[in-house]
Amino acid sequence: MKESGLASLAAAGIGATAGCLGGGGGSGPPTAEIGYIPITDASPLLAGYANDHFADHDVDVAEPTLFRGWADLAEAFLAGEVNVAHFLMPMTVWMRYGDQLSGDVNVVAWDHTDGSALTVRQEIDEWADLGGTTVAVPFWYSIHNVILQLGLREKGLTPRTDSSAGAVADDEVNLVVMPPPDMPAALANGSITGYIVAEPFNAIGELEAGGKILRFTGDIWRRHACCVVVMKEELVESQPEWTTDVMRGLVDAQQYIRENRSEAARLLSDAESGLLPQGPEPIDRALTHYANHDPYLESGAIQHEEWDVERIGFYPYPYQSYTEELVRRMRETRVEGEDAFLEDLDPSTVADDLVAYDPVRTALKDAGGPPAFDVSEDNGYERQETIRF
CATH class of the missing domain: 3.40.190.10 (Periplasmic binding protein-like II)
Incomplete structure (x- = not known):
């Protein structure tokens, strides 16, 4: 399959009709079937499984399934082979609104920031x-x-x-x-x-x-979103309590990683769970090695030290302002294939339609609200985007 995925998914018959598959069909709560790419962006989903954060909220979860490329993961998700996945945020815009797909896609949380x-x-x-x-x-x-x-x-x-x-x-x-x-x-x-x-x-x-x-x-x-947690809209609407419990497990996993970065790196690496196929050293570097490393400041890799961000951060709430600004920026970005659908998108409408806010907001509140992530209550659900070279 061509990794760009711009025509191959539709050619494979994966599109709007796939929205009826993979979740919410039974009377009871489903098993969480997680699909992921082997990157640290997936860490909260993987730690949620390996460290029993999902189980703590009575969510039955299968061993996560690793995919090598984004198009393969998208095909599996749209076909219902997995029902919880992390995707690049711009991918979710394409998957829901692209002319060739029109998938049944809801963003339910941010998996991480930056990274x-x-x-x-x-x-x-x-x-x-x-x-x-x-x-x-x-x-x-x-x-x-x-x-x-x-x-x-x-x-x-x-x-x-x-x-x-x-x-x-x-x-x-x-x-x-x-x-x-x-x-x-x-x-x-x-x-x-x-x-x-x-x-x-x-x-x-x-x-x-x-x-x-x-x-x-x-x-x-x-503090941009990169990967976000995604479910089928059908599943979110038919299983609201289960969706919220999954979000509770995700929020707990994010808090665990924030407070135990080196331990989490080892847990996820090939030294322990093997959910990430890399060794502890590069994962630990990815989770910890940033502003205290003077060469990054000297080389210009970091130019806004005052922003007080980390190499990878964790905060679950999906800011509406980010989705809106992302849609605007996507219109300026060249891709291979057809992207005319972007011109018809209203950023505010996308932010309202693509994202399901209530489950993660409830889970975040239960965990202590934005201050539990060192974010003020005033900035916990609304913010202005900062983009600067």
């Missing part, structure tokens, strides 16, 4: 050096592609999504979609000059592929 970076070869010292090169993104509809292209335009570079169009000019950057696990090796062998992706593949790029961080995405768009 991504642009990793490059050692000879790249600034964005301008990317001109004439190839950079990998994990999916066309990703916050990574949005932020990368925002930065390229800022630096006078033109993103190109058609790799068959001939030589790349010095003021162009060729973008290709690549599964995250393949990115460090591609960087090391020189087939790409950089990649922008979730952790721990930036940490792996630093530790094993001779790469370095050019910029953290959370230092450009403050």
Whole structure:
């Protein structure tokens, strides 16, 4: 299957009709069938299973199923093979409103905040050096592609999504979609000059592929969502109490990771549960290694130290302002394939329609509200988006 997924899912017959599958069909609560990509973005879902946070709220959960690429996970979700999954937030917009899919998709929580970076070869010292090169993104509809292209335009570079169009000019950057696990090796062998992706593949790029961080995405768009937790709308509406209990387990798992980062890294790594196939070192680096690391400040990978963010943060509530701004930014972002549907989307309507707020808001309140995550009550459910280079 082509990793961009822009036509292959529809060609496989996965679309609006799949919304009736995979959840809520019986009279009792379903088993949570979790699908995930092996990245730290999935940590709350995985810790919720491995550490029994879901079980603590009487949620029966099967062992999570790992998928190597986003298109494979999307196909499984839309076909009903999994009923709880994490997806790139822009993917959920495409899955629900794209002309080829129109899937039965609800965002029910943020899985995490930030947690991504642009990793490059050692000879790249600034964005301008990317001109004439190839950079990998994990999916066309990703916050990574949005932020990368925002930065390229800022630096006078033109993103190109058609790799068959001939030589790349010095003021162009060729973008290709690549599964995250393949990115460090591609960087090391020189087939790409950089990649922008979730952790721990930036940490792996630093530790094993001779790469370095050019910029953290959370230092450009403050506390942005990357991956979000998704269920079928049919399941959310037919099983509201079960959905809220899943959210309670997720919130507990996020709190556990925030308070026990190195322990969580080991729990999820191949040293213990093996839910993430990486070793403890890169996962721990992804969860802990940030503002206290002076070279990031000196190199410019971090330029807004005053934002007081982390390499990866955890907060479950899906801000409406973020969804609205994301839809606006997606209209400016080039993708391969048909994206005309974006022009017809009203950002406020998408924020109301795509996201189910009540279950996670109830779960967050039960856990102590926003202050339990060091977020003030005033900013816990509303905020203004900050995007700055």
